[in-house]
Amino acid sequence: MKKFKLAFAMSIVLLATACQNQKESLDAVGIMPLPASVVPASGSFQVNESTSIQISGDGEELSFISDYLAQKLRNATGFAIPVSGDAGSIVLDLRSNSEDESYELEIGEEKIVISSNGASGIFYGVQTLLQAFPAELFSPNPSNQTWEVPAGKIVDKPEYAYRGSMLDVSRHFMGVEEVKHYIDLMAELKLNYLHLHLTDDQGWRIEIKSWPKLTEIGGSTQVGGGEGGYYTQEDYVNIVKYASQRFITIVPEVDMPGHTNAILASYGELNSGINLPDGDTETVTKSVEKAEEALKKSNIIREPAELYTGIEVGFSTLDTDLELTYQLIDDVVRELSAITPGPYFHIGGDESHVTKKDDYIYFIERVQEIVKSHGKTSIGWDEIATTTLLPGNVAQFWAMADNAKLAQEQGNQVLMSPAKKAYLDMQYDSTTRIGLHWAAYIELDSAYLWDPANYTEGISKKDILGVEAPLWTETVVTRDDLEYLVFPRLAAIAEVAWTPMEKRNWESFKKRIAIQGKRWELRDINFYKSPKVDW
Secondary structure, eight states: OHHHHHHHHHHHHHHHHHHHHOOOOGGGSOOSSOOSEEEEEEEEEEEOTTOOEEEESOSHHHHHHHHHHHHHHHHHHOOOOOEESSOOSEEEEEEEEEOOOOEEEEEOSSOEEEEEEEHHHHHHHHHHHHHHSOGGGGSSSOOOSOEEEEEEEEEEOOSOSEEEEEEETTTSOOOHHHHHHHHHHHHHTTOOEEEEEOEETTEEOBOOTTSTHHHHTTTSOOGGGOOOOOBOHHHHHHHHHHHHHTTOEEEEEEEESSSOHHHHHHOGGGOOSOSOTTOOOOOHHHHHHHHHHHHTSSSOOOOOOOOOOSOOOSOOOOOTTOHHHHHHHHHHHHHHHHTOOSSEEEEEOOOOTTSOHHHHHHHHHHHHHHHHHTTOEEEEEGGGGGSOOOTTOEEEESSOHHHHHHHHHTTOOEEEOOHHHHOTTBOSSTTOSSOBOSSOOOOHHHHHSOOHHHHSTTOOGGGEEEEEEEEOOSSOOSHHHHHHHHTTHHHHHHHHHHSOGGGOOHHHHHHHHHHHHHHHHHTTOOOOOOTTSOO
8 A cells, every 4th residue: 555655656746747847839839920830849949058049141131130039038048149150059041032031940959940031031930939938038137947949840921911000100209219119019020011100280200301390390299289209310210220120111101182280380381271270170061161262262371270289180181283282292202212211102192081082183193103203102091092093002991992992993902901900099998098999999809800801892812912000199198008009909910911811710819819918018018908818
């Protein structure tokens, strides 16, 4: 009997030891977004004092990626993690210098290899590798724990070429460091486009040297009457470079012909009188009546509009018959395009309620030509599809499915940002402390459970450039506000954009987003803890 008790006790100890030594499988570590293929293997790789990084291939991009990875590992482990081209236990193998975003990640007990034909693929492989470590890797404070990643192989590529988010820095201004913070969080989710909404009724946020009053006056305030702010061109170049290093392309937006009160407050000579010069929030109907009355006068007195700090829309417009309007636009597009290496320039085009239809069509078609003349491709909100689009130009679907179909019928692609699914400023539910709900309440499952290729009748995958999640900032004042509305929903949108629909699964996502939540917690990211998830 004593022997039996002793044997039983030993078996319990052995079982407990085995459970302690059992490592999590590679398909259970919470990779976000979900890779195309994950094949777990036995064993694990452990980072220790002798771990080093080898770079195979050349170029400034690969040097940045290797230093990026090394710094992440150094911060967490306290180990030296040297980088060289000679040898290493973590190999970054850049096979060519294409635009390929696909990658392979092989984790063995002695070596890790990330390989791709493009530097962006190597960077995305690094993001996946970092997520395979314990969540504590993301803590700002070094730890003495064992740093292991489970063995296996991942083969991965994105579903859509354009995977983005938009920041409205006009209604509430965000400084350079705030934008960089957002870029870092986007990069971890393999997003590759940041659309900056730089202008609106409430503020003009980018320096234009040929029209200095745009920032001196138009950038001086924001929603609620705060002091506003703007980016110098040097600031903007700094943001563009920072994003580019993380394989994120900046898309600048100058919203027009509506959403232009900040312009009209800065330069009275551009003001036709169609906008409400006192900046009040009268209805659109009254706005139109005032506009028509003003235009009947033979001599319009062009005076600056009042600065506007409310959140109503649709009351302002540029004068589409005034040649000075197009001189302004040409100068703005020229200066901004010169410091924007990416291919796109966003021309807005939404909610221009007091612009007559024929005037709107003339304006958008002329502005498209201006953008083209400066070497850029226009993107605009879906209303622009009611005009004749230039080949290659993109309509961003946010509200009107019929407009998206008009773009498709012209042979143009659509960028999917349906407000009912992708707008990050929508409240989660009726108790959400900030945000709006004019489009919908968007809980985490709603942000995840949709397919861009089947969302709108007549728009299939071949018609879609990609997916973008906008954050409008009427109610966003602080970094905490931003993080609360954006996360975890941006992770859901990132997976919609990266992972094929047939591989996505809500139950799987819930488990993985809970692990991602631990990473955010360790960095004090103020994310919303959805009741749909067991955090």
